[in-house]
Amino acid sequence: IFTFDLMLAQMLQMQFDREFDNQLRREEKKFNGDSKVSISFENYRKVHPYEDSDSSEDEVDWQDTRHDPYRAEKPQTTPRKGFTGKGKNITTKHDEVTCGRKNTARMDNFAPEIHVGDGLGMDLKLSNQVFNSLKQHCYSEQRRSARLHEKKEHSTAEQAVDPRTRLLMYKMVNAGVLENINGCISTGKESVVFHADGGSLDEQPVPEEVVLKVFKTTLNEFKNRDRYIKDDYRFIDRFSKLNPRKVIRLWAEKEMHNLSRMKKAEIPCPEVVLLKKHILVMSFIGKDHVPAPKLKDAMLSSEDMKTAYHQVLHLMQQLYQECHLVHADLSEYNILWHQGKVWLIDVSQSVEPTHPHGLEFLFRDCRNVSTVTQLGV
Template sequence: MDQSGVTAHTQKSPWGPAVPAAPSCSLADVMSEQLARQLDEENQTFPSLIDPADLLLSDDAPDTESDLMLAQMLQMQFDREFDDQLRREERKFNGESKVSISFENYRMVHPYEDSDSSEDEVDWQDTRHDPYRAEKPQTTPRKGFTGKGKNITTKHDEVMCGRKNTARMDNFAPEVHVGDGLGMDLKLSNQVFNSLKQHCYNEQKRSARVHEKKEHSTAEQAVDPRTRLLMYKMVNAGVLENINGCISTGKESVVFHANGGSLDEQPVPDEVVLKVFKTTLNEFKNRDRYIKDDYRFIDRFTKLNPRKIIRLWAEKEMHNLTRMKKAGIPCPDVVLLKKHILVMSFIGKDHVPAPKLKEVMLSSDDMKDAFYQVLNVMQQLYQECNLVHADLSEYNMLWHQGKVWLIDVSQSVEPMHPHGLEFLLRDCRNVSTFFQKRGVSEAMNAFELFNTVTRLNIPITEDEAEFVAEIVALEKRNEDHVQRRGKKMFPVASEDPPLEVDADD
């Protein structure tokens, strides 16, 4: 049949005019060699940069002759993409949870099958990708008999135990940097491994003790959780409007500034301070004598409960301030005592505390006036309040509104204390030395100041030891007299406010 005579059949469209058919082409034109050579010449005008034949003949080219090889390569690439997606889903599912779920069983290519796996999947013994590895990789010897029973390998083999101990180091604390082990055939003996394990255990226990100590003690400029809770309760109860921050730190306490509110419908001063006694007794171990021999608190003193000693210390300062306020001595007013937190009026103005006598620069007349004020205060404290400051110095006296104010009286004791007169002589020495250095000619020496305050008229000699011996003998006579009369002759002053006792105490 002549193909050239075949005419195209035009199909009629029921929805419109007929579509003209494409022009027919004879089979001879398709198989024409002349047409093929013409097309080949046209293609040669744009030669390719790389000859496909050269690419197929190169050594690096993959073998693409087998359809099975192509299918395996495509399947491997698909499996890797699937595993990557599975890892992303695993990370998204676990998030930051401490308990994670692994999708390892759903993976298509496992680490020992995938030579291009990521670094986090490489085991510590896997040195296939290590350029510095030996010709034969180190492997764990197999257990059992080898060489017709001549060589026996058991679980106690030195090489096997060394490598297992190295792998078990991953279970140590995060602070122990063990390395990844790649490129190194690490072998730890049992002795070294046990020593490291015991060291990590001891370090964890020590860290736990340090953390617990910080949680239950008052730091330099911070407070422990229990103290913070007490402070928050004061704010919530309306006693304090807010707590502004730390204004002073010392060996025994931290002082915070706050704005007052109301207490039992009574107004609290606009500005108050919170004296928080530190709950650690590192500095108090040498200061027990200030309170254990005080006849007001001797029945309640105990060395076995440090927190109660701190509360007793705060209670003692409250009683001493109350006595001083009754005698008219310039000192802070007591607002509230809550366990080891003492709330007092603020000595200063507009969040600025009054300067210490050590820091303020006064004229000669004002310094002379300050000396006589201190002398008068010491006499009132000894004769009217029946107290000895026991830590009086220029650091515990403030200059405010032209007057000297006394602070920090938690260690103050009564004169009948076994060491009360010795404490008073030390106070007199501190006061005399300070004012003499500031050029106050009227300042007396320590012995004259002692006699002026106490009115004991102890003979003053050139030998200081004789004066001190006379004081010690006087204290001894007072102690014997107190023991004969009984300790009840020094009760808590009736004018002192009642103590606040919490139900949980």
């Protein structure tokens, strides 16, 4: 009986030690984790190999490193890549035919706007030199396309309505300054003019019909016109060649000030309603959406032509004496005929007589008017 009890006690102790070792293994694995340097709890084990010779087959022996689940396995060696074949028949990744086919396949990664074709049924092989040239050309075209897109988005070359200008026009409609914008009625080198129906501004009624003069925000048309503004003492401190948008705003502001002077002298001209950056809102010279004709296009009798000529001379005198301005671009293109009299428009380039080129511009205006009279316009 004593022997049987001793054996039973030993068996129970052995089972208890095995459970302790299993717990110890789990703790060791948890403690080491994925660390490259591991710490062994071997000295704390209860059951040693020579004591565990009768362990069951489905239990893993701690010293059997071939099946040790806690031993880091050696990385599996993978066959070397980059070549195929053996001996003299080895083909490396630098093979001309292999490279050529790979380069052809890599053309599918080019930008969608680059048309490379499909090459179905064709064994195309591009050399590295040709592929690199095509790749560089693709990148250059992408950058050029991005620059063109950005330039188009930030310019007003197309009908002077870029996204920013369109937003300003929408804000005027939303604010009630304009009821609606009806469309373009005139296109020039420096600006585009739109017809609109007036609303109200600061609880004051806006003329029933107005025009929006939108100055183009590119300086391509202003390359030779810097001298009209950079030497004008009113704007000389604010003029900057380095900021095209600010220069264009100065043009719009300059026309607004010149029109205000002319209106005070009761010279027939558009009345300023609102200035918003490079958009100038003015009263409409015409009726029922039909703009007044330019003096060049007006069908005038001989009497009306004489009347128009004398009116133009009188207006030039008023501009010089009362407004202290020289039109600087006076011609049959910048004079309207409406209600039996002439109206002056486009005065953004007008300068004061004290301008360094003021007398030169005045002489040119006089010569233009004289030439038009001689031609019978």
